[in-house]
Amino acid sequence: xxxxxxxxxxxxxxxxxxxxxxxxxxxxxxxxxxxxxxxxxxxxxxxxxxxxxxxxxxxxxxxxxxxxxxxxxxxxxxxxxxxxxxxxxxxxxxxxxxxxxxxxxxxxxxxxxxxxxxxxxxxxxxxxxxxxxxxxxxxxxxxxxxxxxxxxxxxxxxxxxxxxxxxxxxxxxxxxxxxxxxxxxxxxxxxxxxxxxxxxxxxxxxxxxxxxxxxxxxxxxxxxxxxxxxxxxxxxxxxxxxxxxxxxxxxxxxxxxxxxxxxxxxxxxxxxxxxx
Ligand SMILES: [Fe+2]
Ligand SMILES: [Fe+2]
Numbered sequence: 001x002x003x004x005x006x007x008x009x010x011x012x013x014x015x016x017x018x019x020x021x022x023x024x025x026x027x028x029x030x031x032x033x034x035x036x037x038x039x040x041x042x043x044x045x046x047x048x049x050x051x052x053x054x055x056x057x058x059x060x061x062x063x064x065x066x067x068x069x070x071x072x073x074x075x076x077x078x079x080x081x082x083x084x085x086x087x088x089x090x091x092x093x094x095x096x097x098x099x100x101x102x103x104x105x106x107x108x109x110x111x112x113x114x115x116x117x118x119x120x121x122x123x124x125x126x127x128x129x130x131x132x133x134x135x136x137x138x139x140x141x142x143x144x145x146x147x148x149x150x151x152x153x154x155x156x157x158x159x160x161x162x163x164x165x166x167x168x169x170x171x172x173x174x175x176x177x178x179x180x181x182x183x184x185x186x187x188x189x190x191x192x193x194x195x196x197x198x199x200x201x202x203x204x205x206x207x208x209x210x211x212x213x214x215x216x217x218x219x220x221x222x223x224x225x226x227x228x229x230x231x232x233x234x235x236x237x238x239x240x241x242x243x244x245x246x247x248x249x250x251x252x253x254x255x256x257x258x259x260x261x262x263x264x265x266x267x268x269x270x271x272x273x274x275x276x
Pocket of ligand 1: 078080145146164
């Protein structure tokens with residue numbers, strides 16, 4: 001763990017629902033969140049499994065909220081490392097849990113390890129799961145960076161897990177968008193989401209608008225995601241509006257060699273960048 005990384009603790013964001021936040025330093029931008037979520041209902045659900053970098057603390061946080069033997073469901077939104085980074089450990093420690101995934105996640109992860117097909121259930125967008133005291137609805141998030149990606153809407157708490165959508169760096173251990181310094185969320189929103197989802201430049205605004213309209217009609221009051229702050233009320237409306245405006249808009253170029261040079265210079269001194 002980077003020595004400048006603030007300690008973070010699970011945050012209750014709705015009834016029976018906890019954000020498990022982790023941060024990764026991002027220089028002058030602040031910190032990139034790498035969050036996951038736990039639903040502590042009658043049939044507890046782990047929603048994404050964090051990154052390998054944070055394994056020890058992540059496991060302690062999650063199993064401080066729910067005992068491993070009580071976990072009934074493990075939902076992985078997609079196959080990226082920051083979402084399945086502790087999946088093997090969770091499968092080992094939670095013998096009663098069923099893995100909620102899909103064909104694409106299985107295909108893409110099967111080159112990493114032998115996935116337990118007999119412990120899996122595949123769910124596609126539009127399908128639902130009865131999790132005891134709640135129904136979980138699988139959705140296609142507003143933005144995504146893997147074809148496997150699915151989000152989750154909890155019909156009881158009104159929380160949506162938006163996977164990689166609505167990303168924005170945090171100023172520190174601040175997990176609600178309403179607590180960000182003024183302007184910070186807006187300033188970084190388009191660059192962050194554009195570089196991670198460069199396909200937005202090809203989108204027809206009307207067709208894409210229909211996708212967002214369908215999501216907005218769901219009974220969602222709180223949105224949590226892996227790489228952004230918790231969104232509610234007007235800030236959630238605003239995040240949707242900024243996302244909607246990205247359809248067909250110019251793509252923000254990803255940082256290139258100058259950023260790598262700057263990172264190396266900051267870490268090793270100016271000679272490191274020029275010596276290569
Ligand atoms: Fe991703
Ligand atoms: Fe991610």
